[in-house]
Amino acid sequence: MFRNGLIILSQPVSVLRPQVPRLLDHIASVISETAYILVQPAVRTSAAWHPTALLSPLPCTTEMQSFVTDVYMQSSSHCQNLDIRILLNHITNKAGLTRPAYTLRQHLDVLISDTNWFAERWAADSASLLPILKECFCERSVSGASLVVRSWDEGQQFDEDELDQKSKSARLTLTSYDHVVCGGTFDRFHNGHRLLLTQCCLICDKELLVGITDKDMNNKKLLNELIQPIAERIAVIKDFVTDIKPGISLDTVPILDVYGPTTIRPNLDCLVVSKETARGATIVNTARKEKGFRPMEIVEIGLVEDSCRAPEEEEKVSSSSQRRRLLGQLLHPLTPKPHLASKPYRIGVTGGIASGKSNVCFELEKLGAKIINCDRLGHKAYEKGTQAYTAVLQEFGSHLVTEKGEIDRAQLGQIVFSDKSKLEKLNSIVWPEILRLVEEEIQQFATECVPVVVLEAAVLLEAGWDHSVHEVWTTFVPRDEAISRICERNKLSQEEAARRVDAQLTNKQRIAKANVVICPLWEYEYTRKQILKAWDLLQQRLPDSSAPVNSSL
Numbered sequence: 325m326f327r328n329g330l331i332i333l334s335q336p337v338s339v340l341r342p343q344v345p346r347l348l349d350h351i352a353s354v355i356s357e358t359a360y361i362l363v364q365p366a367v368r369t370s371a372a373w374h375p376t377a378l379l380s381p382l383p384c385t386t387e388m389q390s391f392v393t394d395v396y397m398q399s400s401s402h403c404q405n406l407d408i409r410i411l412l413n414h415i416t417n418k419a420g421l422t423r424p425a426y427t428l429r430q431h432l433d434v435l436i437s438d439t440n441w442f443a444e445r446w447a448a449d450s451a452s453l454l455p456i457l458k459e460c461f462c463e464r465s466v467s468g469a470s471l472v473v474r475s476w477d478e479g480q481q482f483d484e485d486e487l488d489q490k491s492k493s494a495r496l497t498l499t500s501y502d503h504v505v506c507g508g509t510f511d512r513f514h515n516g517h518r519l520l521l522t523q524c525c526l527i528c529d530k531e532l533l534v535g536i537t538d539k540d541m542n543n544k545k546l547l548n549e550l551i552q553p554i555a556e557r558i559a560v561i562k563d564f565v566t567d568i569k570p571g572i573s574l575d576t577v578p579i580l581d582v583y584g585p586t587t588i589r590p591n592l593d594c595l596v597v598s599k600e601t602a603r604g605a606t607i608v609n610t611a612r613k614e615k616g617f618r619p620m621e622i623v624e625i626g627l628v629e630d631s632c633r634a635p636e637e638e639e640k641v642s643s644s645s646q647r648r649r650l651l652g653q654l655l656h657p658l659t660p661k662p663h664l665a666s667k668p669y670r671i672g673v674t675g676g677i678a679s680g681k682s683n684v685c686f687e688l689e690k691l692g693a694k695i696i697n698c699d700r701l702g703h704k705a706y707e708k709g710t711q712a713y714t715a716v717l718q719e720f721g722s723h724l725v726t727e728k729g730e731i732d733r734a735q736l737g738q739i740v741f742s743d744k745s746k747l748e749k750l751n752s753i754v755w756p757e758i759l760r761l762v763e764e765e766i767q768q769f770a771t772e773c774v775p776v777v778v779l780e781a782a783v784l785l786e787a788g789w790d791h792s793v794h795e796v797w798t799t800f801v802p803r804d805e806a807i808s809r810i811c812e813r814n815k816l817s818q819e820e821a822a823r824r825v826d827a828q829l830t831n832k833q834r835i836a837k838a839n840v841v842i843c844p845l846w847e848y849e850y851t852r853k854q855i856l857k858a859w860d861l862l863q864q865r866l867p868d869s870s871a872p873v874n875s876s877l
């Protein structure tokens with residue numbers, strides 16, 4: 325298996341199209357990460373090896389457009405996880421246009437061609453072929469020592485002349501435009517995004533403008549808390565477009581409403597939309613007309629199906645399905661914590677008020693973890709006779725003492741939850757003591773050879789205890805859902821509930837520091853499913869995973 329490869333296809337596109345599923349299967353069996361596809365019939369007819377053979381201009385036709393669609397539509401069922409990039413820089417209808425060579429982002433490990441000619445030439449004289457490949461695909465992408473050259477089978481036999489006649493009607497020239505625009509969330513970049521951007525690049529001669537949803541545009545989306553930061557989404561788009569068509573300029577802008585830049589930039593010629601957003605295209609063109617801008621041509625592309633979807637997911641490949649799949653998975657890589665003993669392995673479970681932490685811990689306990697409830701230890705921390713007891717009374721007054729001589733937590737809670745500085749004072753007294761009690765319990769579990777200990781701590785991140793656990797897992801539900809749960813559970817008004825939620829870290833702040841996220845927004849069984857997944861995946865990364873604790877109860 326090779327990580328990245330270039331597939332040079334020399335057969336006419338009409339011959340290639342029916343072979344796409346076979347081709348994708350072959351690519352998936354050889355390449356694991358990025359597969360560049362270069363369609364170049366000139367290499368079959370070219371007598372001499374020359375860069376012009378690889379990069380000579382190819383007409384931009386409706387047939388090529390269909391080939392691009394076929395590749396992405398079928399990649400979902402043939403090579404779902406491969407990053408396929410169809411190179412388009414040499415495909416143009418502009419006579420005399422010289423475009424720069426490719427500067428591929430990935431280093432090529434394998435070159436596969438559908439003509440044996442390549443492999444034979446490489447075997448005979450790689451020294452003279454190598455500089456040509458470097459010239460076409462950039463120095464750093466191709467290094468001679470490690471590049472493997474292989475042939476895919478020669479494909480079907482075809483009669484060039486006969487084919488030419490037959491497919492003339494299918495080879496209609498595709499209209500291209502100087503200024504093309506498209507928009508989207510571009511979260512968790514997938515084949516739907518690749519198809520959209522590839523179709524944009526195919527018909528774009530000068531500038532591609534990509535609008536990327538931001539802020540309010542994202543807030544209503546499912547699991548929006550997991551949407552990647554806009555800078556990350558832009559970086560992925562740049563990487564992709566620069567790879568497939570370095571000859572055009574790319575501009576990216578955040579969009580805060582459906583119009584984005586379309587009602588600001590008069591020079592836009594063509595808007596590319598998916599079936600899903602086609603309605604928005606009419607709205608945008610109406611708004612342009614009102615501003616005196618000429619309407620844009622609208623190009624509509626199909627939706628890529630998601631062949632691996634779960635019953636609760638959408639039929640098309642979608643970012644929200646991808647985000648659902650992140651639940652229970654390792655979202656952020658682990659930070660090494662050499663200061664912690666490797667056993668027992670410590671998971672800190674945190675989460676906002678009413679976000680379902682306790683249920684997660686309840687399920688984890690059934691799976692074999694031992695739970696340390698930090699609220700309980702918090703109460704123990706200032707029991708009568710302890711140092712913290714004296715410190716709390718000194719700070720908050722002896723009127724808090726009940727008839728039994730204990731601290732009245734209900735009263736203390738009223739004081740600290742309505743005054744941030746007082747809560748901070750209480751925290752500074754009790755957190756060190758709670759942590760000491762936590763360590764005591766962990767030591768006890770260590771003597772009992774417990775493999776996994778879970779610290780259930782509401783304010784784990786605020787207390788900086790992420791340094792005291794190997795992993796942080798957080799639960800979250802959307803803000804509105806948390807408010808309605810609190811209203812029902814604690815019999816509070818909407819305003820009071822909102823105040824409680826807003827006094828805490830936001831979901832995004834917690835998620836940014838969490839290794840695993842669980843979202844108990846749907847039926848309990850789905851939450852349980854996420855927890856089982858998280859537990860099973862955890863077993864694979866436990867320091868001693870030779871004796872896994874299986875989730876099948």
Ligand SMILES: CC(=O)SCCNC(=O)CCNC(=O)[C@H](O)C(C)(C)COP(=O)(O)OP(=O)(O)OC[C@H]1O[C@@H](n2cnc3c(N)ncnc32)[C@H](O)[C@@H]1OP(=O)(O)O
Pocket residue numbers: 676677678698699702703733734736737740747750751754755758780781782783784787789
């Ligand atoms: C780092 C940690 O997470 S340690 C665990 C949390 N405990 C602490 O921080 C110690 C300080 N807190 C306390 O002493 C007590 O919670 C008091 C006095 C404020 C209130 O006591 P009680 O009325 O018995 O309420 P209880 O301890 O059950 O806490 C009520 C809620 O406030 C949360 N809470 C507790 N302490 C804090 C805090 N310092 N900051 C924010 N929320 C807190 C609890 O997790 C609980 O949340 P839930 O309703 O979603 O389960």
